[in-house]
Amino acid sequence: MGKTRLEAFSDGVLAIVITIMVLEMKVPHDASLAGLGPLIPVFLSYVLSFIYVGIYWNNHHHMLHTCSRVTGGILWANLHLLFWLSLFPFATGWMGENHFSGLPTALYGVVLLAAAIAYWILQQTIIASQGPSSKLRIAIGNDWKGKLSPALYTMGIVLSFFSPWIATAVYIVVACLWLIPDRRIERVVQQHDA
Amino acid sequence: MGKTRLEAFSDGVLAIVITIMVLEMKVPHDASLAGLGPLIPVFLSYVLSFIYVGIYWNNHHHMLHTCSRVTGGILWANLHLLFWLSLFPFATGWMGENHFSGLPTALYGVVLLAAAIAYWILQQTIIASQGPSSKLRIAIGNDWKGKLSPALYTMGIVLSFFSPWIATAVYIVVACLWLIPDRRIERVVQQHDA
Amino acid sequence: MGKTRLEAFSDGVLAIVITIMVLEMKVPHDASLAGLGPLIPVFLSYVLSFIYVGIYWNNHHHMLHTCSRVTGGILWANLHLLFWLSLFPFATGWMGENHFSGLPTALYGVVLLAAAIAYWILQQTIIASQGPSSKLRIAIGNDWKGKLSPALYTMGIVLSFFSPWIATAVYIVVACLWLIPDRRIERVVQQHDA
Amino acid sequence: MGKTRLEAFSDGVLAIVITIMVLEMKVPHDASLAGLGPLIPVFLSYVLSFIYVGIYWNNHHHMLHTCSRVTGGILWANLHLLFWLSLFPFATGWMGENHFSGLPTALYGVVLLAAAIAYWILQQTIIASQGPSSKLRIAIGNDWKGKLSPALYTMGIVLSFFSPWIATAVYIVVACLWLIPDRRIERVVQQHDA
Secondary structure, three states, rough: OOOOOHHHHHHHHHHHHHHHHHHHHOOOOOOHHHHOHHHEEEEEEHHHHHHHHHHHHHHHHHHHHHOOOOOOOHHHHHHHHHHHHHHHHHHHHHHHOOOOOOHHHHHHHHHHHHHHHHHHHHHHHHHHOOOOOOOHHHHHOOOOOHHHHHHHHHHHHHHHHHOHHHHHHHHHHHHHHHHOHHHHHHHHHHHOOO | OOOOOHHHHHHHHHHHHHHHHHOOOOOOOOOHHHHHHOHHHHHHHHHHHHHHHHHHHHHHHHHHHHHOOOOOHHHHHHHHHHHHOOOOOHHHHHHHHOOOOOHHHHHHHHHHHHHHHHHHHHHHHHHHHHHHOOHHHHHHOOOHHHHHHHHHHHHHHHHOOOOHHHHHHHHHHHHHHHHHHOOHHHHHHHHOOO | OHHHHHHHHHHHHHHHHHHHHHOOOOOOOOOHHHHHHHHHHHHHHHHHHHHHHHHHHHHHHHHHOOOOOOOHHHHHHHHHHHHHHHHHHHHHHHHHHOOOHHHHHHHHHHHHHHHOOOOOOOHHHHHHHHOOHHHHHHHHHOOOOHHHHHHHHHHHHHOOOOOOOHHHHHHHHHHHHHHHHOOOHHHHHHHHOO | OOOOOHHHHHHHHHHHHHHHHHHHHHOOOOOOHHHHHHHHHHHHHHHHHHHHHHHHHHHHHHHHHOOOOHHHHHHHHHHHHHHHHHHHHHHHHHHHHHHHHHHHHHHHHHHHHHHHHHHHHHHHHHHHHHHOOOOHHHHHOOOHHHHHHHHHHHHHHHHHHHOHHHHHHHHHHHHHHHHOOOOOHHHHHHHHHO
């Protein structure tokens, strides 16, 4: 069974998630700078979430590149990942509208954490389907980013209740870690193709 | 006539349906746990509908895999299925917002039942187009799941007026029945490909 | 220049148009039958528009099947068609919410008429690009449906101000005319392929 | 790494952006002409933005046609462009709802300017990835449109505070400049293909 439709469906969901997040930025009725003011935290949370969805799309792209056979398990692990990513607009809107206050910032971290775990499950499912000489397993290596991120998200969730701004800084640091595309996979794929 | 655009269009509609359902979960203005409280049933109904749309996408994927020629009848049977699936966000939102009360839970069951019938019509249309040695007919076998589900949905609709929670439990049971991907089709396809 | 992205983009826009129309059916806060009542005309207008978008997708599918080369003119004629189709959710919502009263029913007809003209322009642009032995020109033949529909829409627009229900009946009649897929094109394509 | 998913994802985001802009045109509760009146500027701003997104899709289409290899840098430059395009519905809605008053018209220009810069960055990233004999570099030639547009947008932003209507006229002029598809690229591609 091919992976074309899996990619097409995932691209569709991610494209919609990334675009409807902007609908949380309600058009103000007021045409003055004062009208835009309350939207600044909503805008900042939108930027952060846009980058996160971009990272997920990017890494998803690289990960599926190593994958030639799609099993039922992979289909469902992928849907599970999309489920958590579909909650980004809600978590982003709540955090932005409440100006990065405690509970919403913690919930944002919970959604980030759940998506990271779902991504890890999908990764393991693909590795298992590829057998002992799994291209993806070689590509991710020791996967330090994948192991560090959940720990940092958890730290962010706890910190939210003390200082939401430091928690947000932690989420930004994790995003920066991942902004660099997964060159490990690119390298291994090129070696295998060569 | 190829099936590429039929798949692309269906993937698009399903991706949007699954994603806009989350818009029914309105961002609360309140940043406290009390603000999140009323959203819990909305969230639970979202989870259930997400799984249902996932099942439909999954089975649709398998079903079209057996299909090489797309007729006008298949195009319209497919649009008919998409119509009922497009009502999921409405039915889900109404059920969630009213905390699984009687009438909304019954309506949810009606939409599930209509989608199941539309799926069955699409299945029969594809089988008819494939002639006597239809791959899909062999693949679905006695189709006990396809026959049992409408009966269970009907039971759920009736039960909604007495105990919406039992009705919801019935809908969950049907979802679990289908969560297992249609291995019958996978098996037959592999045999034919071999 | 290939037509793959043109089809993908059109499929995307049509899939979104057909799905966001359902958002005009606002989830009622009331869990009773009385709460559903005012939604019945909105639902009926949704059904009609769903069928229309389905017809457009279907015929667009058939029309592009005859087209191998995409010019700048075709790209823009296609965007022009998508523009009018993107107004369906607005026109549908206004007509449904106002229970098929005069002006909204007329505006719905104006959008139908404009989409029909845009479709005709796209058709002529493709025919012109195909030169004297245009496959599409042969396929559409005398194109009686394409010529009759704008006349009927115009009749519907005028009738809206006297009896919106008769106007709506006219729109339904046109939809029924088109529900039969464009077998002319299918036939010619098969002959050419044979 | 292929460009199929990059194109599919971009098409998805652009299709959603172009379609959800129409959601800013809220269905009026009033069924009279008086109810439609306030929507006219919203409609006009929608038309302008629809044309702009159409132009971006069109040129993006042509630009990626010259591109066979997608690097990490191209992926992110493309996401950066999509980010600014995703702000079109917000900027369009604010400008339309406030009847093209000063600040919203200036913000619209800022989003146009940012998208133009993001497009230019993507263009340079692709050229850099193609090496000294870059097809795209030859295709765009002296790129006078790409150089003139940011200057005109800047002029429009400044003019917004004096006469928003002249500013809007400037935005319309730039759109007209671009409405002509990038024949330069078409020509070079044809020469290279020949």
